[in-house]
Amino acid sequence: MLKPVLKLSIFVLPAVVLAFGATLWFVRNELQDDSIPLTKEFKGEIVMFIFPHPDDEITSAGTLKLLDNLGVTTSLITLTKGEAGDANGMVNKTDSTSRAAELGRIRKQELLAVGKLLGVDNQEVLDFPDGDLKGIPADTLKDVIREKIHKYKPTILFSYDEIVGLYGHVDHRVTAQYVKDIFLEERGQPDFSAKKLYQVTLPKPMIDVALKISKTFQQNYPKDPSKSLPIPTMAVRIAEVGKFKRDAMLLHQSQRPTFNDMQPYFDKLPPFIYYRIFDKEYFAEVK
Numbered sequence: 001m002l003k004p005v006l007k008l009s010i011f012v013l014p015a016v017v018l019a020f021g022a023t024l025w026f027v028r029n030e031l032q033d034d035s036i037p038l039t040k041e042f043k044g045e046i047v048m049f050i051f052p053h054p055d056d057e058i059t060s061a062g063t064l065k066l067l068d069n070l071g072v073t074t075s076l077i078t079l080t081k082g083e084a085g086d087a088n089g090m091v092n093k094t095d096s097t098s099r100a101a102e103l104g105r106i107r108k109q110e111l112l113a114v115g116k117l118l119g120v121d122n123q124e125v126l127d128f129p130d131g132d133l134k135g136i137p138a139d140t141l142k143d144v145i146r147e148k149i150h151k152y153k154p155t156i157l158f159s160y161d162e163i164v165g166l167y168g169h170v171d172h173r174v175t176a177q178y179v180k181d182i183f184l185e186e187r188g189q190p191d192f193s194a195k196k197l198y199q200v201t202l203p204k205p206m207i208d209v210a211l212k213i214s215k216t217f218q219q220n221y222p223k224d225p226s227k228s229l230p231i232p233t234m235a236v237r238i239a240e241v242g243k244f245k246r247d248a249m250l251l252h253q254s255q256r257p258t259f260n261d262m263q264p265y266f267d268k269l270p271p272f273i274y275y276r277i278f279d280k281e282y283f284a285e286v287k
Contacts, residue, residue, distance in 0.1 A: 033282075036235040037235065038237055039235065044072075046072070046193070047072055050145060052133060052169075052175045053082040056172070062241050062275075066236065080130040086258060110252045142178050149192070156198065159198075160173070161176050161229060168221050168222060201231070202229055203282055207221075214261050246267070
């Protein structure tokens with residue numbers, strides 16, 4: 001009896017593997033844009049990421065880990081503690097002030113743990129108000145961002161885009177606008193180190209899918225077709241460090257519902273499968 005079963009398995013197993021691989025490849029190709037040039041190595045550069053909230057760095061977590069593997073010095077500046085965000089049941093305080101303080105403490109610790117996991121060299125979590133960066137005088141925020149750039153002397157900057165802010169968050173847009181303003185105003189000056197600025201973005205196939213499956217995108221992405229994410233000009237292949245990106249998201253326990261909405265099944269599929277589908281992070285260079 002065993003011989004027929006063994007003979008059958010010899011034919012069936014490869015067919016199943018082939019079918020699975022073909023399905024994986026099809027789904028991956030439906031989501032990715034392989035026309036976007038892959039980045040060259042960042043060896044010799046000094047790179048800074050500037051975001052408003054703990055967990056925003058997840059958009060670039062694969063890139064951060066690859067930079068660490070290359071021995072590139074990285075800095076991560078986060079403008080708020082994320083105290084106005086979701087808590088995933090981790091905060092029991094009913095008073096709004098106490099809740100904000102406790103959630104900010106939790107999210108800061110989550111972020112610092114992620115920075116350590118990804119090998120970030122310099123990490124600062126500032127104390128601007130989550131959800132109200134637009135209420136801070138522009139010069140105040142710009143002076144702080146400028147001071148951090150002068151302190152760590154990056155040659156390359158990363159942030160969000162100022163039109164959409166990935167999915168419409170106003171703090172994302174404000175941060176991106178100020179980083180872009182500083183870069184365009186000071187690029188080329190002797191005391192300004194940054195030579196390039198990249199903004200986090202997505203290719204159109206990913207945007208289309210996100211608008212179908214993600215409530216966050218559906219509620220916040222601009223309805224005006226003239227307002228859209230910038231077209232990617234650079235892609236970073238992150239498949240080899242996918243596990244680090246998954247583990248970084250798991251460290252942000254307070255934000256699991258958000259991740260499950262925006263990156264469904266990230267915690268259900270093995271990283272070697274998930275990040276063969278979502279195998280790139282995309283950026284647009286500011287010219």
